[in-house]
Amino acid sequence: MTDLSNKGIFGEFTKGFWKENPILVMLLGMCPTLAVTTSAIKGLTMGLAVLFVLTCSSLIVSIVRNIIPKQVRIPTFIVIIATFVTMVDLFLKAFLLDLSKALGPFIPLIVVNCIILGRAEAFASRNRVILSLLDAVGVSLGFTVTLILLGGIREILGMGTFFGHVVFGPRFDQWVIMLLPPGAFITLGFMLGAKNIIDRKFEEKRKS
Amino acid sequence: MNIRLKMVLILTLFACISGGVLSLVYIISSPLIEANMLEEQNRAIFLVVPEAKSYEEKLTEGINYFECTDTEGRVVGIALPAEGIGYQGVIKLMVGLTPDLRQVMGLVVLEQIETPGLGGRISEEEFQNQFKGINTEPAIEWVKNQAPEKDTDIQAVTGATISSRSVVLIINKRIQDLRTVM
Numbered sequence: 001m002t003d004l005s006n007k008g009i010f011g012e013f014t015k016g017f018w019k020e021n022p023i024l025v026m027l028l029g030m031c032p033t034l035a036v037t038t039s040a041i042k043g044l045t046m047g048l049a050v051l052f053v054l055t056c057s058s059l060i061v062s063i064v065r066n067i068i069p070k071q072v073r074i075p076t077f078i079v080i081i082a083t084f085v086t087m088v089d090l091f092l093k094a095f096l097l098d099l100s101k102a103l104g105p106f107i108p109l110i111v112v113n114c115i116i117l118g119r120a121e122a123f124a125s126r127n128r129v130i131l132s133l134l135d136a137v138g139v140s141l142g143f144t145v146t147l148i149l150l151g152g153i154r155e156i157l158g159m160g161t162f163f164g165h166v167v168f169g170p171r172f173d174q175w176v177i178m179l180l181p182p183g184a185f186i187t188l189g190f191m192l193g194a195k196n197i198i199d200r201k202f203e204e205k206r207k208s
Numbered sequence: 209m210n211i212r213l214k215m216v217l218i219l220t221l222f223a224c225i226s227g228g229v230l231s232l233v234y235i236i237s238s239p240l241i242e243a244n245m246l247e248e249q250n251r252a253i254f255l256v257v258p259e260a261k262s263y264e265e266k267l268t269e270g271i272n273y274f275e276c277t278d279t280e281g282r283v284v285g286i287a288l289p290a291e292g293i294g295y296q297g298v299i300k301l302m303v304g305l306t307p308d309l310r311q312v313m314g315l316v317v318l319e320q321i322e323t324p325g326l327g328g329r330i331s332e333e334e335f336q337n338q339f340k341g342i343n344t345e346p347a348i349e350w351v352k353n354q355a356p357e358k359d360t361d362i363q364a365v366t367g368a369t370i371s372s373r374s375v376v377l378i379i380n381k382r383i384q385d386l387r388t389v390m
Contacts (some may be wrong), residue, residue, distance in 0.1 A: 038324055072215045076222050083226040087233050094240035097248065101319060158325065176325035 012131050016139035022115045023146040023188075024195045029115040032106045033147065034184040040163045043151030045099050047144025049092070049107055051137070053084045054116050058124040058136035065125045077120045078111065085110045115143060146191075153187050154178045248318075256304025256314035257285035268389045271382075276304075283307045289318075290382035294374040297321040299330070303379050305344070309387060312348070315339040317375070327371030335372070338362040339379075347380045 007015060022028045029050075037043045057080050068076050089107045092100035100107065110116065119139060124132040152162055158178035160168040177183050253263055253274050260276030274287040285307060291300040299320045304313035317331045329335060342348060343360045350364045350372055351357075364372035 068218055069211060069215045071211070072219045075219055079219070079222045079226050083230055086230055090233055090237040090241070094237040094244065097244045104321070174325055176323075179324040 013134040013138040016142035021142045022139055029113045036106050037151035038179045039155040040148050040152040043147035047147045049088045051140040053110055054136045054140045056084045057081045058132045061120045061124040062129045062132035081116055082111045154183050252302040252316050253287040255316050256302050257287050259284040271385055285313050290378050292378035295322050295327050295370040312339045312342050322371045327368040329365045330371050330375055344383050348376050350376050
């Protein structure tokens, strides 16, 4: 059994938060990232939906990786992913109808989210089950945290609330732009910039 | 094994398992989803026709509405679902009307994808409550940046005239449709 991992078990889990953060470093899954993060709760729901789909599909892909002929691996992955996405969609409709409506088509669209197919193709189909699981959970938690941050910033500035709780008083002038598509790009741009500044500071410290 | 045969078999196998699992999940979740939808419909109807205790769905020439009755079986209002195009997409409404359709008793916006913070404010109570008690004849109208004077007027959301107008037009159109068949 080949094992391509060189980061150790702990490294496979933590890399998704910072070093290989799916949004801030790999810039994957931009469609849901930019579209649904008008509030923190939507970011959280989207993140948890991705957590479920990515963990389950990575598990299955990793288990069956040796019996899938490589010519049909992508269609097989898509079938596996689509199965879990449909489950999440039905679950949200059954238990969290309001959130399901707020997220609209972006839940079914997780099927074509490149983070998930990317992890299946690049990691789960080449690694042991345990490593694939850690990789999936780490990457999707990194995704979730980043979405909450992005949604939180936009919600605070755009509506003056955080998770629906009022942060600023009633006299707060809402920055509507933050809730519109440009607000997503602006916020994401600043977050990418901030991450790079922090990385550079660490790099300088390490060298000196 | 022949690689082509294997490809077909494996993919078919996965598709079958997926179909099987999903049918199971669907069977479990569909009653819950239906109950959810029904609960939402009830909530909307009782919100727009506050005196209603029960209702009966009616379908006349393709227009469906809910005839609302109180405990003694008197018709106290009509809850009329309506939908149409707003600024960015479909707006779905539930309108409560007096039995003669002359006055609006209440309005609730069920679904909309208008601009958050602008057109999206048609979902706020401040906008929806304006419709309570206004006359539908000859037609509901909207005014901009001033308090409504006539009893058929509502005030449009500032900066979102198109969304506000869409709501008014959708209601007018639907009431017109219903009048012709009732």
